[in-house]
Amino acid sequence: MAKSRSIASRVLKDRTFLWACLIATNVAIVVLAVLLMSIFWQGWDTLSWKFVTSFASRKPSEAGILAPLMGSVWVCTICGLVALPLGVGTAIYLEEFAKRTWFTKIVQTNIMNLAGVPSIVYGILGLTAFARMFGVFGTNVDDAITLGNEEGFFFLRLPFGSSVLAGGLTLMLVILPVVIISTQEALRAVPSSLRSGALALGATPWQTVWGITLPAAIPGIMTGAILSMSRAIGESAPLLVLGGLLLVFNTPTNLMSDFAILPLQIYNWAGRPQDEFHAIAASAIIIQLCVLLLFNGIAVFIRQKLQKPLQ
């Protein structure tokens, strides 16, 4: 009993640690509350329908976010259309078809590494590979090869330059590892008895994947896809490298249009010294957070409603 390991001292330690736990856990809640309140406090007054539907302006009272909002929609749509098939396809191959060879091991390690690459480095890759195309088509913008009418929807230019398409593809690089990893987890959660059953009934491997495994894994895949899209909406560093801070006065009309995106517009306004710009930055953040909450809400809904226990 003389030792410090008496029951009383151990119970005391237990109590103290519980208090530390409660404090630490509440830090996250308090920070979230302070963050949201401060942003609403700063941005609520300048938030209006006119703010959402007008273009950029040098006067903070007249500035709006229509161009960056539409730019974000275009870029994220392209990003999703490329990243989701590519990512899901990669995951299906790795989980359902590939044998455990040295090659698949390298691919797997490589994907984990890609997930850890800072997003700004993807920006550099996007700038070189998509915007400039390694200089294959020359470095002067006027020398670019064009196809179609610049005003119409079907217009293509090589190299892509700082266009919506280059932006979407760059964001695709950023979220691709996230899509792959979350899809792999969703596929792994499908019990192997379902696959064995299908194969035993004579289905081919692909029929098993398409008819049995994928439908069972679709809630998990969709949750992962939505969460990675919400990452894409908020990502700004790679696109800053790609195109800088453009002051754009129209919404994109084709894949080669210049674009602004919402997070970069926020960065632009937040970086200015005047309080008026901070206020509209906060208003833009409110819009951005609303979009994100919508996405997260859908993800939670899918997880709660569609996910049926498979065991």
Add this chain to the structure above:
Amino acid sequence: MKSLPTSSDAPLRDLTHLGRPKSVSARTWRERLIVGTLAVAATFSILVTTTIVIVLARETIGFFEFPDVSLVEFFTGLEWNPLLGAEKHFGIWPLISGTLLVTVIAASFALPVGLISAIYLSEYASPRVRATLKPALEILAGIPTVVYGFFALTVITPLLQKANPFLETFGSADAPIAFGNYNAMAAGLATGIMILPIVCSLSEDALRAVPRSLRDGAFALGGTRFDVSVKVVLPAALSGIVAAFLLAVSRAVGETMIVALAAGGIAQITANPTAEVQTMTAYMVQIFLGDAPATGVEYKSSYAVAATLFVMTFILTMIGQWVLRRFREEYD
């Protein structure tokens, strides 16, 4: 596969909605085509990595070919001033020091708080508490980093500056200690808030993966909840927790928008959290936003910085993977 039934086998009709019944050889070819396409998709990730490495290497070599740049100075130099001053110096250490200062501040906030929250969520909290805490963490995880930067600039820095009258009593006239409008502390704390959900949710996953029998055994031996969670469950989950820490740290190292907004733009070697520092990522933002000509030495220097950053985060990720493989405790 040879004995696969053809379309005339009635009991198997149910599966045929998956595709019209076809001859075995047509089906085999379709399968091969699909699997081949998927394999090509999987190779794309390798292509991405190779291209990153080639692009960074090529441009970095181009940078070192400039006459006023030397490899030795880059890795040992203590001065970084490509944009101002008559004589340009390209020593990477001020940028690394700035990055490390912000990362250390972020880690010393997020790692303890995140780990303790994870232990609480996994070992103490009731399902109802979990159901309210987890969504809060998920919202924090989803907030764009530029929002954290704005928060650092407009909320954390003014709060820190409230301590200035007290801090100024420590500084001297020519080296005052006071939080300026840009400082490493605010950026570090905001980065810490950003990585907190990563630390917490990944550590919690690791803790929850420890089998129940270990806990039951420890309780049966008379352990308190503290003994069980800290002395039994925590060591068992250590590899996962260390991997989570490393991932969070590499996120902090690569974080861009927060430091670009709140940390300032002076590349200097300092351990003073009230000082303005420039990180590697913030320097890259400065170059890509500025009007430095794309062929100039300043512009190319950002690629050398990017290569350094890439190597640093790559090493962190590799160590994380190695820890997971090498020190994983298997209980099955």
